[in-house]
Amino acid sequence: MRWNSCLNTRTILSAVLGLAAAISAPATDFLSSYKGIPYHDSRYHGGVLGGAQAIPGRVQCAYYDLGGEGIAYHDTTEKNEGSGGLNPADGSYLNEFCMHEAVDISYTKFHDAIDNNPYNKVVPEENQLYVGWTQPGEWFNLTVAVQQAGVYTIDLLYTSNRGGKISLDRNGQPLVSAVDIISTKTDQDPVAWRQWHHWNIVTNMAEVALPKGVCVLTLHVLTEGNMNFAWLDFKPRNK
Numbered sequence: 001m002r003w004n005s006c007l008n009t010r011t012i013l014s015a016v017l018g019l020a021a022a023i024s025a026p027a028t029d030f031l032s033s034y035k036g037i038p039y040h041d042s043r044y045h046g047g048v049l050g051g052a053q054a055i056p057g058r059v060q061c062a063y064y065d066l067g068g069e070g071i072a073y074h075d076t077t078e079k080n081e082g083s084g085g086l087n088p089a090d091g092s093y094l095n096e097f098c099m100h101e102a103v104d105i106s107y108t109k110f111h112d113a114i115d116n117n118p119y120n121k122v123v124p125e126e127n128q129l130y131v132g133w134t135q136p137g138e139w140f141n142l143t144v145a146v147q148q149a150g151v152y153t154i155d156l157l158y159t160s161n162r163g164g165k166i167s168l169d170r171n172g173q174p175l176v177s178a179v180d181i182i183s184t185k186t187d188q189d190p191v192a193w194r195q196w197h198h199w200n201i202v203t204n205m206a207e208v209a210l211p212k213g214v215c216v217l218t219l220h221v222l223t224e225g226n227m228n229f230a231w232l233d234f235k236p237r238n239k
């Protein structure tokens with residue numbers, strides 16, 4: 001769902017009505033029964049309001065919630081393919097980030113033109129943590145704290161070597177229906193493994209109406225997988 005090219009009265013009205021519905025909706029028991037907690041560690045002490053990542057702001061996918069398989073995430077492989085795998089355990093923060101969790105984590109590297117390759121559509125920051133090795137059916141939760149009720153646009157920093165679809169839930173209810181993630185594969189790159197490292201941003205992936213307060217967002221991988229997710233930028237619309 002890309003609304004950036006079709007902002008009209010109907011979409012604005014729809015967003016306003018959605019916000020009103022979200023604010024007036026009865027509190028679900030999702031949060032009261034949710035066992036996950038906002039991510040934190042010895043180096044990252046969380047965002048605001050009890051550690052939740054703040055909106056407006058940049059929500060880091062690698063800082064998905066703590067709580068484990070079936071609570072904070074679902075991953076199809078028990079091992080962390082990145083931390084402690086591709087990135088050997090060496091005592092460093094980045095190589096061992098969540099290495100005992102099933103969600104597969106890595107980070108951008110600027111040596112040997114890995115993530116600073118000439119086929120990027122955007123150049124990510126170096127040492128940017130991301131969720132990788134994604135497969136259809138996988139998901140992870142991000143507890144966020146919305147500072148101000150309103151309509152927000154979402155940008156996504158990602159790679160995708162075959163396209164795919166993702167969606168977002170809020171407190172267990174659909175928030176953003178299936179979004180097409182455009183492939184960043186290019187036949188111009190002769191290095192096969194680097195097809196997983198062509199970075200891009202989906203600008204204005206969706207517009208969402210969010211009430212103020214803490215909620216849990218769930219990012220679902222619907223089709224194809226093989227996408228890397230770095231962050232979701234939530235910006236107040238028209239700012």
Ligand SMILES: [Ca+2]
Pocket residue numbers: 075076077078079080081101102103104
């Ligand atoms: Ca895994």
Ligand SMILES: [Ca+2]
Pocket residue numbers: 075076077102103104132133134135138
């Ligand atoms: Ca995975």
